[in-house]
Amino acid sequence: MLDLAEELDRWTEEGREYAVATVVAVGGSAPRGPGAALAVDSAGTVIGSVSGGCVEGAVYDLCLQALETGESVTERFGYSDDDAFAVGLTCGGTIDMLITPVGGQAPARRVLASALSAAVRREPTALARIVRGPAGLLGRALLVRPDGAYEGGVGGGPDLDAAVAAEARALLETGRTGTVELSADGSRCPGGLTVLVESNVPPPRMIVFGAVDFASALARAGRFLGYHVTVCDARPVFATRARFPDADEVVVDWPHRYLRRTGTDARTVLCVLTHDAKFDVPLLKAALRLPVAFVGAMGSRRTHEDRNRRLRAEGVTERELTRLRSPIGLDLGARTPEETALSIAAEIVAVRRGGTGVPLTGSRTPIHRDEAEHGGDRPRPRRDRPGAGRTAPGAARGRADSAAVPRIRHPG
Known part of the structure; x- marks a missing residue:
């Protein structure tokens, strides 16, 4: 969601309620990487993109639903062999997404506001959010600074907060965005929690x-x-x-x-x-x-x-x-x-x-490579002014899955 820092910081300052859908993980030939985001405010204005158009309508609808319920949800979108025209990724990939409401009473609003403000000021910080785990922890956030200091909490106690902060700081040092696996007690062993860490570093x-x-x-x-x-x-x-x-x-x-x-x-x-x-x-x-x-x-x-x-x-x-x-x-x-x-x-x-430079036509090279393999510090396009929002056209109504583990979604 830090991709949209300028616009979302302005929305926060204006007191708007909004929901943010953030790409957590991708598989196959998905068009956007972890950290890409789409946000919708309570008036229906939408900014950002999570798929280049494939599933935007359904994600827009899920954001509105999250604003109504006040609950964070996860969702997986994937390609449907049975119906290639269903809302899904016709490129053949999958996207796991976290949809988080950011209302006045949202537990993570203060931390998210601090993260957005820091991103606008180009201060190096990492935003860590629970994207898989007990429903009560889903979407909880922690903001980590280069010296290891942090604010907020993920709701599992001080040991878990310290473990998440340490993992987020490690990713921040390399300027990477990605997920880490932890146990609920804060140990580094993969367990019941997945944490998305978005690093905000000065542009390269x-x-x-x-x-x-x-x-x-x-x-x-x-x-x-x-x-x-x-x-x-x-x-x-x-x-x-x-x-x-x-x-x-x-x-x-x-x-x-x-x-x-x-x-x-x-x-x-x-x-x-x-x-x-x-x-x-x-x-x-x-x-x-x-x-x-x-x-x-x-x-x-x-x-x-x-x-x-x-x-x-x-x-x-x-x-x-x-x-x-x-x-x-x-x-x-x-x-x-x-x-x-x-x-x-x-x-x-x-x-x-890690591209070859050869034309994609006639070649068998993958279109989208594993971002972690070639570095996750993708530069963000420079924008001197926040982009104007647009209202999405009629979006197909989808169903939100409040379970912590995403499932494949083929609406329609």
Whole structure:
């Protein structure tokens, strides 16, 4: 639900009552991952998405029903072989969902309000909620901060709260969203409880070196993908805010000096677009020794070979050189700066998600890969203004299952 933090924080401040459906787990070719959410207020306004359209109508209806009953429920949606036109995932996957009412008397409202407020302020926090267990604990929430402090409770006593907080903190440290299994007494052994942990961390960084036309287009693409974009160049006449309005930061400094003094982590993407040896070699020598997610450099194949020769002369090892994505980008036949930025962005996504870059037509590669395998810190699309809500069209009435363990649902 932290995907909708800006809008839901505003709803909370306005005193609205609403219900949130959050994806807990997916199987097969489901379109959205854990943490994706859809929310409906008491007036019927809906924001967000949990399936790209497949089951939105039924989920909308379940949210309204949760607002009426005041109870959290779980539900599983899956593909129906008998009726491919039933409300379900015709892509063949399954989605487990938690539907939580957030009314004035909801037990978790205060904790959820704190989590939404922290997400809007971009403070690193983890929101943990019970998604499988005794009915009385379903939907109970706990907000965990990086130092291990937490507020709220999951309703099973201090030992269970401490265990949930420890597990949530571990996921927060890696920026991941996912589920953990615990016993009701708080032990780490898988038992009667499943906890969904949503990590809220600052957006990952994309640092673009070289204030060129390609950098302007790539800054737009990076912002669209949810990155915090910095453009860096040693030439002040080129590195200006006017030339890069979509960048979060424009820095005038020698690239290698800036890289050494700025913060990076395992999600950071470094794109070197200068293709000038006096900038590239000292920069890449430093970049290839950092534990970042992606290091790519622009240039012709001749430039690439010359750059590698210079890097070897500077002591860069063959193993370090294997990390360099050069020439940067996928082969799209790109010509314009915008097309080139698209090819670079496509390679970044492919590396991040373990994609092959080959056309899906005629291939047998899976469309959706296991997010945990390739990192769960998906960047959220950047939005400068909260999106306007919309009222859903008539939704097919569904049945909520208040049991703690989801069942396959094929409404209709």
